[in-house]
Amino acid sequence: MNRKQKQELKYFLRKEIARLEDAESQSSEIPFGMDINDARMLQAYRIAQAALQAKPSDGLVRAVRFYELVKRENPPAETGAWKDAVDWVLKEACQVVNTGIKGDLAQPASKL
Missing domain, CATH: 4.10.280 (MYOD Basic-Helix-Loop-Helix Domain, subunit B)
Structure with a gap:
């Protein structure tokens, strides 16, 4: 993975984590809470982001x-x-x- 691809991936992960964290924070307003798939994706994105920074x-x-x-x-x-x-x-x-x-x-x- 070259530097540009790594930067693009970091940007994508930050954007997706922000989107999913926003959905997570609003989950109390939604009757059934956050979608389980979104919760799993948020966890996977956080792990991927940590791996890129390690x-x-x-x-x-x-x-x-x-x-x-x-x-x-x-x-x-x-x-x-x-x-x-x-x-x-x-x-x-x-x-x-x-x-x-x-x-x-x-x-x-x-x-x-």
Whole structure:
């Protein structure tokens, strides 16, 4: 996702959250309250907005930089650098989403 698409998505989410929060605040005036689908969408939009604003972990950033360095230098496969780079990125990414590499539960990520 490029920067422009990310900005457009953030704008859309802010607009939709505002619309749904307005409907939520007026739900006391509506006999049956807020529509369940709108309530679920509001929750999903809030989660998506938080995910867009979350910063990647420091370990993941360093792992991706190492992978990019290996990709640029393109060492022979025998050195094991490619495997190390890919393994490190996978390990860090799995820690961010709180999952082990083979589906095992890992220790909770300290920060997202």
